[in-house]
Every structure is written in structure tokens, then in C-alpha cells.
Amino acid sequence: MHPFKRLFQYSKNYQKDIGLGVLYSSINKVFDIMPEILIGIAIDTVVNKERSLLAKLGYNVAKEQLLILGVITALIFVFESLFEYLYSVKWRNLAQNLQHDLRLDVYSHIQNLDIAYFENKNTGNLLSILNDDINQIERFLNNGINSIIQVFLSSILIGIVFFILNPSIAVLSLLPIPFILFGAFYFQNKIGPKYYEVRENAGILNSNLNNNILGIATIKSFTTENYEFKKIEQLSSQYKKANYNAIKFSSAITPVIRMAVMFGFMIILVYGGYLTLDNQLNVAFYSILIFLSQRLLWPLTDLSEITDNYQRSLASINRVMDLLKIPTKRIDIGQELALRNIKGHIECKELKFSYTNHTILNNISIKINSGETVAFVGTTGSGKSTLLKLLMRFYEKNSGQILLDGKDISELNLSDLRRSIGYVSQDIFLVNGSIADNIAYGSFQASREEIIHAAKLAEAHTFISAFEEGYDKMVGERGQKLSGGQKQRIAIARAILKNPPILILDEATSAVDNETELAIQKSLEKLVIGRTTIIVAHRLSTVRHADKIFVFNNGEIIENGKHEALVEKNGMYASLWNIQMGEINLNLKLQNSIV
Numbered sequence: 055m056h057p058f059k060r061l062f063q064y065s066k067n068y069q070k071d072i073g074l075g076v077l078y079s080s081i082n083k084v085f086d087i088m089p090e091i092l093i094g095i096a097i098d099t100v101v102n103k104e105r106s107l108l109a110k111l112g113y114n115v116a117k118e119q120l121l122i123l124g125v126i127t128a129l130i131f132v133f134e135s136l137f138e139y140l141y142s143v144k145w146r147n148l149a150q151n152l153q154h155d156l157r158l159d160v161y162s163h164i165q166n167l168d169i170a171y172f173e174n175k176n177t178g179n180l181l182s183i184l185n186d187d188i189n190q191i192e193r194f195l196n197n198g199i200n201s202i203i204q205v206f207l208s209s210i211l212i213g214i215v216f217f218i219l220n221p222s223i224a225v226l227s228l229l230p231i232p233f234i235l236f237g238a239f240y241f242q243n244k245i246g247p248k249y250y251e252v253r254e255n256a257g258i259l260n261s262n263l264n265n266n267i268l269g270i271a272t273i274k275s276f277t278t279e280n281y282e283f284k285k286i287e288q289l290s291s292q293y294k295k296a297n298y299n300a301i302k303f304s305s306a307i308t309p310v311i312r313m314a315v316m317f318g319f320m321i322i323l324v325y326g327g328y329l330t331l332d333n334q335l336n337v338a339f340y341s342i343l344i345f346l347s348q349r350l351l352w353p354l355t356d357l358s359e360i361t362d363n364y365q366r367s368l369a370s371i372n373r374v375m376d377l378l379k380i381p382t383k384r385i386d387i388g389q390e391l392a393l394r395n396i397k398g399h400i401e402c403k404e405l406k407f408s409y410t411n412h413t414i415l416n417n418i419s420i421k422i423n424s425g426e427t428v429a430f431v432g433t434t435g436s437g438k439s440t441l442l443k444l445l446m447r448f449y450e451k452n453s454g455q456i457l458l459d460g461k462d463i464s465e466l467n468l469s470d471l472r473r474s475i476g477y478v479s480q481d482i483f484l485v486n487g488s489i490a491d492n493i494a495y496g497s498f499q500a501s502r503e504e505i506i507h508a509a510k511l512a513e514a515h516t517f518i519s520a521f522e523e524g525y526d527k528m529v530g531e532r533g534q535k536l537s538g539g540q541k542q543r544i545a546i547a548r549a550i551l552k553n554p555p556i557l558i559l560d561e562a563t564s565a566v567d568n569e570t571e572l573a574i575q576k577s578l579e580k581l582v583i584g585r586t587t588i589i590v591a592h593r594l595s596t597v598r599h600a601d602k603i604f605v606f607n608n609g610e611i612i613e614n615g616k617h618e619a620l621v622e623k624n625g626m627y628a629s630l631w632n633i634q635m636g637e638i639n640l641n642l643k644l645q646n647s648i649v
């Protein structure tokens with residue numbers, strides 16, 4: 055489907071506005087060409103006096119004729135201005151409505167896209183679609199449609215007047231129009247792909263800028279400012295070059311059209327002049343033709359701007375529509391789950407998964423009973439977080455099954471499934487609001503008491519109370535004003551407040567000190583009662599009391615059982631444990647020797 059056709063599907067709620075916009079633009083155009091006709095009538099009045107058109111209509115006194123012309127001129131300008139105001143308001147409001155609808159649709163679509171999409175795409179590029187591309191569409195809608203209507207309508211109206219006044223001149227002066235249109239569309243086709251390239255380059259540039267600003271601390275600490283500057287310089291040059299390519303063509307349109315306009319104008323000037331000298335053409339008609347030829351042909355030079363704007367918008371619409379075409383996962387379909395009935399029994403059966411070709415999880419079969427606390431441990435990159443992502447259906451398994459309370463999660467209502475899980479991830483997302491806002495994120499109805507209670511359980515209350523503003527302290531963008539450990543505790547409090555039947559803590563306490571971790575664990579002991587808890591941890595001391603420990607290695611579970619049994623088994627867990635114990639002992643010895 056043509057991009058504009060798709061865009062106008064958005065406009066179905068605004069059909070009345072579009073109709074009125076077209077009407078106002080058309081009426082304005084009619085008034086717009088009238089002054090040229092009035093000039094002809096004025097010349098007719100002063101040259102032909104009592105033989106003039108107005109005299110034939112009964113106004114014999116020349117000065118009276120001029121007064122009438124003055125009044126008509128004033129009325130024409132008043133109405134022209136009035137309708138200009140009306141169409142401008144209509145089209146610009148329509149542009150606002152459509153860009154608003156489009157932005158919300160795109161945003162909601164992006165939110166429903168799979169996590170996989172975000173892991174493979176640049177956020178900067180998405181931002182550039184949400185902002186630049188939609189703004190470009192808005193700019194086109196602001197005046198583009200009106201310009202197209204007016205250019206075509208004025209050609210038709212003036213063409214009609216020409217034919218009435220002198221058909222032979224009309225034919226000759228309209229001759230350049232097909233060439234002008236052909237030229238405009240020829241260039242338009244040439245420019246289209248170039249503007250798409252411009253938009254793509256803008257997206258890449260944006261994404262790099264975005265990435266660098268987010269990573270400014272790393273850039274500074276590695277003193278890579280020059281390196282990054284050069285990278286941005288190169289990307290900005292590519293953007294500039296893509297624009298140069300487009301400019302080469304878009305700048306050529308107006309001069310080419312001007313040549314065709316000159317040809318039409320010359321015909322009227324010379325041929326019409328001959329006819330007037332030979333008394334075959336009334337001097338007033340000659341003047342009207344001269345003036346109207348300007349009104350007919352010059353607006354066609356606007357075609358260059360219109361096509362330019364149109365092509366830029368087409369590129370933007372394509373990018374927006376391409377994004378809207380990416381399939382999303384419906385979260386509101388599938389078997390419903392009542393939160394209060396979820397027991398939290400989880401079972402994976404011969405689960406296999408790969409992000410690309412490389413197998414990440416191979417033949418995973420585990421059982422987690424309702425209310426149990428289990429731990430996923432193992433080497434880094436062994437697939438622990440990936441299994442959690444499958445559990446929340448951020449990704450779909452390749453084969454095998456994951457069952458929640460005996461039901462295959464791929465058949466469950468995704469929204470219910472995710473609502474049943476409290477997830478504290480490795481990268482914590484804090485909104486730019488207060489600490490209280492962040493704890494209550496997702497549990498928006500929570501009272502201040504409930505928020506404080508959750509914070510106490512997460513060992514966050516003490517540090518929060520130490521802030522002058524307490525729970526109202528603003529955390530800054532992405533929680534920049536808090537330490538890593540503070541952010542983790544707020545995230546835990548948020549999961550506690552959600553009160554889900556299943557709790558997943560993925561390295562949730564990796565950034566807190568040993569003392570705080572111990573305190574959080576104490577709180578968790580109370581918290582895990584009555585809910586299934588999965589803890590991913592590298593520090594084995596934090597999970598030694600788990601009901602079951604699953605040891606991951608290269609996408610497989612190579613051992614599982616209780617801590618003591620696993621230590622006794624003397625396998626991989628035991629060696630990891632011994633290494634960590636060795637480190638602790640070494641630290642203790644070091645501390646003692648310093649003392």
C-alpha cells in the first residue's frame with residue numbers, strides 16, 4: 055500500500071476536517087486570482103471609459119466605476135484573508151492531530167515489540183523515528199496538502215479564464231505545463247531514495263550520539279573523547295554527504311521549472327502583444343492574460359518545494375510504516391490466569407533455545423515446586439539469565455516446554471504471566487521521579503505506608519530516611535543520583551510491593567556490601583514464604599540456604615541439589631565454592647595482617 059494511503063487511514067476520524075480544509079483552500083484560491091481579473095477590469099475602465107464592461111452594466115460615471123472596483127477589491131481581500139486563516143487553522147490542526155495519533159501508535163507499537171527487537175536495534179534510531187520522522191510528516195501536513203490543492207486548482211481556474219478570453223493563447227501558454235509536471239515528477243523519483251538515505255544516516259548519527267551521552271562516564275574515564283569525536287565527525291559527514299546528494303537534485307528543480315515558465319510567459323507577452331496591436335485582442339484581456347500567466351505558471355515553481363517536502367515525508371512515512379509493520383506479540387490473548395490462584399509450580403521440559411545459530415540452552419529439564427526458593431549459579435554466559443527471559447517469554451523457546459502450574463506458558467495470557475512475576479533484573483530501570491514513585495512503579499495505588507513497608511523489607515528505609523527529602527527525593531534520569539546498591543534496593547522494594555506469586559532476583563544484590571546483603575537476605579527469608587523464588591547469584595554464600603541449587607555450565611544444568619550435597623559431590627559447584635571460600639579466607643588473613 056502506498057505510504058500516503060496508509061497515512062490517510064489515520065485520518066479517517068478527521069474526514070470532516072479534511073473536507074472543510076479542501077473547501078477553505080479552494081475558496082481562498084478563487085479569491086486569490088480575482089485581483090488580476092480586477093486589474094484587467096480597471097484597465098478596461100480607464101482605457102475604454104463609457105464603452106467599458108462596467109459602463110455596459112449601467113455604471114456610466116468613470117469615478118463611480120473606480121469606486122465600485124475599490125469596494126470589490128476590498129471585499130475580495132477580506133474574504134481571501136478570512137479563508138486563508140480558516141484553511142491554515144484546519145490543516146495545521148489536522149497536522150497536529152495526525153502527528154499525535156501517529157506518535158502514540160508508533161510508541162505503543164514499540165512497547166509491544168519483542169525484547170529481541172530492542173537488543174538488535176539502536177535506541178537512537180527509534181528515537182529519530184519517533185521524533186524527526188514524525189515531525190517531518192507534521193511539517194508536510196501543515197502546508198503540503200494545501201499547496202498541492204492550490205497549485206492544481208489555480209491551474210484549472212486560470213486555464214478556464216484563458217480559454218474564455220482567448221483559446222489560441224490559452225493552448226500555447228498551457229504548453230509548458232506537461233513539461234513542468236514531468237520535470238517535477240522526474241526529479242521527485244530521483245530524490246526519493248536519496249532522502250531515505252538521509253533519514254537512515256540521521257538515525258545512525260542519533261543512535262551514536264545517544265549512546266555516547268549515556269556512556270559519558272566511560273568515555274571520560276578512558277579519555278576516548280577524541281576517538282568518539284572522530285566517530286561522530288565521520289557519521290555527521292556521512293549525513294552531510296547524503297544531504298548533498300539530495301540537495302543536488304532538489305536545487306535543480308526550480309531552475310528547470312523556471313525555464314518552462316519563461317517559455318509560457320514569452321508566448322503570452324509576444325503573441326498576445328501582436329494580437330492586441332492587430333486589434334484582435336482587447337487591451338484589458340491582454341493585461342489579464344499577462345497577469346494571470348504569472349499566477350498560472352509561477353506557483354508551479356512551488357512544485358519543487360512541494361515535491362521536496364513530499365519526498366522527505368515519504369521517506370519518513372516509510373520508516374514509520376516499516377516500524378509499524380514489524381509484528382508484535384499480543385499480551386492480551388491466551389488462557390487467563392487469576393493472580394490469586396497461581397501456586398508458582400514451574401517445570402521446564404527438554405528446553406532448547408538459541409538467539410541465533412549457536413545453542414544457548416540445551417535440554418534443560420528442571421522442576422521448581424510451589425513456594426520453593428531455588429538458585430541458578432554457574433559460570434558467566436552459561437545461560438542463567440536467558441532461562442529467566444524464556445520464563446517471562448521475552449523470547450520464545452525453540453523446543454521443549456515451560457509449564458506454570460502444569461500449564462504451558464506459551465498458551466497463557468502473556469500479561470497475566472508477567473503480572474505473576476516480580477522481576478529484579480541486572481540492569482535496573484528507574485524512572486525520573488521520586489524514590490516513592492519508583493518503588494510504587496507498577497503498583498500505582500500503593501499507599502505511603504505500603505511503600506515504606508516494602509522499603510523496610512528491602513533494607514532501603516534507612517538510607518532513604520537519611521535523605522533530607524526522604525521518599526520524595528528525586529532520583530534523576532535513570533537513577534543517576536543514587537548508588538548502584540541503593541538502586542538495587544529500590545528495585546527489590548518495587549518487586550516486594552508488587553507482591554507476586556513468583557519472585558525472580560537476577561544478581562539483585564551484586565552491588566551492595568556484604569552487610570547490606572546479609573540484611574536483605576534476612577528480609578528475603580520472610581518475603582519468600584509462600585512464593586516461588588528464583589535467585590541468580592555469583593556469590594554462592596548468598597544462596598547456600600536455597601531449597602535447590604541448579605548449576606549451569608555452557609547452557610546445560612550439570613548438577614543440582616542442596617548446598618551441602620553439592621559440596622560433598624565435589625563437582626563444579628564444590629570447586630566454585632572452594633574458590634570463593636579461599637578468597638574469603640585470603641581476605642580475612644590480609645585484614646588480620648594489616649591489623
Ligand SMILES: Nc1ncnc2c1ncn2[C@@H]1O[C@H](COP(=O)(O)OP(=O)(O)OP(=O)(O)O)[C@@H](O)[C@H]1O
Pocket residue numbers: 173409410414433434435436437438439440441606
Ligand atoms: N540478545 C542476545 N543475542 C545473542 N546472544 C545473547 C543475547 N543475550 C545473551 N546472549 C548470549 O547468550 C549466552 C548466555 O547469556 P546469559 O545472559 O543467559 O548468561 P548468564 O549465565 O546469565 O551470564 P551472567 O552470569 O554473566 O549474567 C551468552 O553467551 C551471551 O553472549
